[in-house]
Amino acid sequence: MTEAVILTGCLTKMAVVPGHPARYTLRVGEHRLDLNARLGRPLRLTWTGAIACTHCGRATKKSFGQGHCYPCFKKLAQCDTCIMKPELCHFFQGTCREPDWGERHCFQPHVVYLANASGLKVGITRGTQVPTRWLDQGAVQALPILEVDSRQQSGFVEVLFKEEVSDRTNWRSMLKGETQDIALVAARDRLLDRLSAGLANLRERFGIEAIRELDEVPRAFDYPVLEYPRKVVSHNLDKARQVAGTLLGIKGQYLILDSGVINLRKFTGYEVAVTA
Numbered sequence: 001m002t003e004a005v006i007l008t009g010c011l012t013k014m015a016v017v018p019g020h021p022a023r024y025t026l027r028v029g030e031h032r033l034d035l036n037a038r039l040g041r042p043l044r045l046t047w048t049g050a051i052a053c054t055h056c057g058r059a060t061k062k063s064f065g066q067g068h069c070y071p072c073f074k075k076l077a078q079c080d081t082c083i084m085k086p087e088l089c090h091f092f093q094g095t096c097r098e099p100d101w102g103e104r105h106c107f108q109p110h111v112v113y114l115a116n117a118s119g120l121k122v123g124i125t126r127g128t129q130v131p132t133r134w135l136d137q138g139a140v141q142a143l144p145i146l147e148v149d150s151r152q153q154s155g156f157v158e159v160l161f162k163e164e165v166s167d168r169t170n171w172r173s174m175l176k177g178e179t180q181d182i183a184l185v186a187a188r189d190r191l192l193d194r195l196s197a198g199l200a201n202l203r204e205r206f207g208i209e210a211i212r213e214l215d216e217v218p219r220a221f222d223y224p225v226l227e228y229p230r231k232v233v234s235h236n237l238d239k240a241r242q243v244a245g246t247l248l249g250i251k252g253q254y255l256i257l258d259s260g261v262i263n264l265r266k267f268t269g270y271e272v273a274v275t276a
């Protein structure tokens, strides 16, 4: 069904499941909208001016750390610097903001992977977060290469890999769909070889079994995109409250409209009216 609808509520990141192509669901408050069914049709998002913290629900003038109020941003372990830079984990100093949360989320097996969203990159994720993590990045290929016991260990491994490979995605190239296929198994073997001394050091530190090589096959992903933009122009609800256009595609957490692209994740917690 593709009749016109108006939904109002706070944005959360789109739900996405793999498929040919991946299937995206827009989440606005309690409302759900199948976005694949809206391809080629007009879509409008209007920010009401309100932002609600995704953790406590409190109204906030500004969003901190993708959808939090300032008190939550300063208080929650998931907003701490060590989430982005796990090698800075300070749990063992007794200063974790929420030790229980840390035990549930950080002291769990993590995967180090290679992915291709705009070229070869290395990344880490909790074992349960794949393949969502890759779809959220707009990766067209991914290969888990190592499994480790904790988030901190995955951070040390990632720091090591960064000597040889980027950990960033160029979101403009990702959105232009210019990505070339990469032989990920060969890239893995080359990197494991080049970094073998560094990996041996980490195994000496954390135990021989702490960093385990995985023997997986590369995954491939495709996205519901009718047409990639030649030039990437981005919408920003903080500057213009209304974003409207024809929906040409969805990739990563971006909507591709004929009028420009919008990273919905950046506007988590923003209360919007969606007309589709």
Ligand SMILES: [Zn+2]
Pocket: 053, 054, 055, 056, 057, 058, 068, 069, 070, 071, 072, 073
């Ligand atoms: Zn809050």
